[in-house]
Amino acid sequence: MTTDLLAAAAVAPGFMPPDEGRALYAAARAVQVPGPLLEVGSWLGKSALYLAAAARETGRQVVTVDHHRGSEEHQPGWEYHDPSLVDPLVGRIDTLPGFRRTIAAAGAEDVVVAVVARSEVLAPLWSTPLALLFLDGSHTEESARRDQDAWVAKLAVGGTLAIHDVFPDPADGGQAPFGVYQRVLGSGEFTELPGTGSLRLLRRTSS
Template sequence: MLDADLLAAAAEATGFMPADEGAALAQAALAAPDGPILEVGSYLGKSTLYLAAAARVRGGKVVTVDHHRGSEEHQPGWEYHDPHLVDPAVGLIDTLPGFRRTIAAAGAEDVVVAVVARAEDVARLWATPLALLFLDGSHTDESAQRDLAGWAPHLTVGGVLAIHDVFADPADGGQAPYRIYRQALDSGTYTELTGQGSLRLLRRDR
């Protein structure tokens, strides 16, 4: 059973993860094999709390990797830009303070390990097999491809690859997550599990 307090905190947190997709992500993490859970792209920590609701019950950790300077869509002039997230000292997006507040307010600091860096840099240094890998970083093709190429090899056999914002129809959303989802599925390495909404879940078979 998932941690009810963290589920409730996740549902109330600021972010772009619908509650039904977040619950599905948490259940997938709970059912994953032994090992750490890793999230690429944390924003303000909403999806992190869904993963933490599983990690606490599992007795494990959630590692989040994000440079916290915002994705392309968070920059000035783009659809999801929030001027309140700009650090006036440097003139750049900084989501780390909001992320830390979210995790602290939910009482999840004991299960969340935040790595502030570019995902591709950390992937080159990573060595521990992952139980669940959640890709929800920048949605450009270049970045999404880097995330898949850099992190999928670290997923243990039987582990779960979760990809967010997967839309088959371009009218519903950007296509980069859909393309890496298709690439992973078409590789023959994964079997698709039951997802929810724009969340796709794949089990690594080999």
């Protein structure tokens, strides 16, 4: 049930505050155009469960795209590095087992489709218009711009673009997602919807 998925999302490991997660769920639930919900950047599945709750209610699928090797800040020597997530056989982070446990424990395997790939590798193979696109991948300027270039054009007119960790003030966080937000809004193809915290929401009005 939706309430079970939302409860599971609230306690799942991850970095999304509860109010932003609920806002993502509400935005996904409110989309009126057909198509799947796709997120770029999944970590251990917290945000995927918020999307899954909306998908369960609206008869959609959630597609998660992540190489599951962690972003820059998750690597050894960085602030968010977790040694327990390192695969000892290859000596690299592997979040896929934890992601799968999160989705399975919540009973969301019927609505969540996990694609293990770099987003820019999958994007050229993707042709289905998206109802919602959630950008929450690596936050370097290069990778954030790459995700924008690869995926925003695949959002259907009337669909919703959600961007996480948008901080106008550099003192609050990195500026790469804020740059994506500014470029997309400046394109003239989107109108802004009410956001929550660092989550920005925009609706595509033209292509």
